[in-house]
Amino acid sequence: MSAVTIKEVAQLAGVSPSTVSRVISNNPKISSTTRKRVREAMIQLDYHPNIMAKSLVSKSTQxxxxxxxxxxxxxxxxxxxxxxxxxxxxxxxxxxxxxxxxxxxxxxxxxxxxxxxxxxxxxxxxxxxxxxxxxxxxxxxxxxxxxxxxxxxxxxxxxxxxxxxDNIKASFDLTNFLLSQGHHKIGIVTGKPELVVSIDRLQGFKNALQKAGCVLNPDWIISAEMLEQNGYHTISMVMNAEDSPTAILVIDDVIAISLIRELVEAGFQIPRDISIVGFNNIYMSEMSNPPITTVDVGIxxxxxxxxxxxxxxxxxxxxxxxxxxxxxxxxxxxxxxx
The missing domain is CATH 3.40.50.2300 (Response regulator)
Known part of the structure; x- marks a missing residue:
């Protein structure tokens, strides 16, 4: 079966082939009546523009x-x-x-x-x-x-x-929420250190703690990679220490869901023993057990x-x-x- 040509579309629509080309290119000089007639002819003939050929002329691949x-x-x-x-x-x-x-x-x-x-x-x-x-x-x-x-x-x-x-401000606001709930010993699960989003969210977290006069225990900074590789032992080490956090901010909801699972397996209850907050507000965060407090970033x-x-x-x-x-x-x- 041979492909429908632009000339056939033009003939059915009662216009010139150049007019069909202008319609395909969304040329604003084509009237709405002509545009509609050409589009209807394209649908009737099942015509699909050859984008590769078009790009050679227009130098645009769309x-x-x-x-x-x-x-x-x-x-x-x-x-x-x-x-x-x-x-x-x-x-x-x-x-x-x-x-x-x-x-x-x-x-x-x-x-x-x-x-x-x-x-x-x-x-x-x-x-x-x-x-x-x-x-x-x-x-x-x-x-x-x-x-x-x-x-x-x-x-x-x-x-x-x-x-x-504004990831610095978003992390600052999320940390402030935990502070307003009475938490002053707050840990964080960070992302890849080279990512700008990880840098910004960690900075916002530190800014909020500093403004509140809270000291960040370096033992409460957990990398997502460490959590993924050895979650149970990482959580046990942090939570069973003499000085342990009462809340943890997690840089991503998926990681927060994983963290909650590890905490429950280690015998902790959320939020009775520790509060958890996340980032992004993915649909899974609402279905988690318990549903996760998070930042909606407008994905x-x-x-x-x-x-x-x-x-x-x-x-x-x-x-x-x-x-x-x-x-x-x-x-x-x-x-x-x-």
Missing amino acids: TIGLVLPYSSDNLFINPFFSEVLRGMLAYANNKNYDLLLSSARNQSEELEAINRMVLGRRVDGVVLMSPNRDDRIVEKLMEYNFPFVLLGRSLEYPEVLSVNN YQLGYQTVQHLIRKLSGKEQNLPTQVIVPHRLIIRESTK
């Missing part, structure tokens, strides 16, 4: 590149990524853009994926997630002068386009606005837009704290 900083095996264990991706796809689809996804186990693989996308001219722009301190990917994209947006922020290049939460909006601002940048409409977009956060109080 595609956004996204490199996810985790292996495909572990990628969707955390619902944060599926929800942020849902937001990205919602805006991209609305603007007739596609997403080209790749995953990477480390920054070297991430750089290789970026090079394939950019140097191979497969995408018009790139979304970077979870930027690191001294991020080589950010430096490389700036060197290429290639359009990109960060879901997060860069410590070294604050002027680059980014969509983020869907993070994804939606990240792609929105990149596409606006690509269209040349970013002149009056801020380079740093902050999605507001809010505290969700549930039964894991007292």
Whole structure:
């Protein structure tokens, strides 16, 4: 079966092939009546534009590149990524853009994926997630002068386009909530130390403790990696010490759920023996036993606005837009704290 051509669509719609091309390209000079007639002809003939051929002419692929900083095996264990991706796809689809996804186990693989996308001219722009301190990917994209947006922020290049939460303030607010509940011995489960989001949330936590005049016991700083590798012994060591915390702030809800499970297995009750708070407000946090007090970071909006601002940048409409977009956060109080 031969593919339907643009000439056949034009003939059915009663317009020229160039008019069909302008409709496909969303040319604003085409009237709504003509646009509707052409779209109906495309549907009737089951016509699909040849994007590759179109990109050779327009030099636009109508595609956004996204490199996810985790292996495909572990990628969707955390619902944060599926929800942020849902937001990205919602805006991209609305603007007739596609997403080209790749995953990477480390920054070297991430750089290789970026090079394939950019140097191979497969995408018009790139979304970077979870930027690191001294991020080589950010430096490389700036060197290429290639359009990109960060879901997060860069410590070294604050002027680059980014969509983020104020993670320092969010962590400060969450810690203040624990302080207001009477907790003055508070521990923290941190993320990867090279991630900017981990740095910011740890800083907000420390700022709140310092303002309240509380001393942070270094033994109460637990890495998520340590918890994952040897959770039971790590928790037993912290909780059975002579001086133990009465509350723990966890940098991510998935890790908080895992921590609660380890605490229960070690014989502790939440929140009677210790209060637990998390971050992100993934759907699992409400179904946890007990449901977790957490910070809602607006995951869907993070994804939606990240792609929105990149596409606006690509269209040349970013002149009056801020380079740093902050999605507001809010505290969700549930039964894991007292």
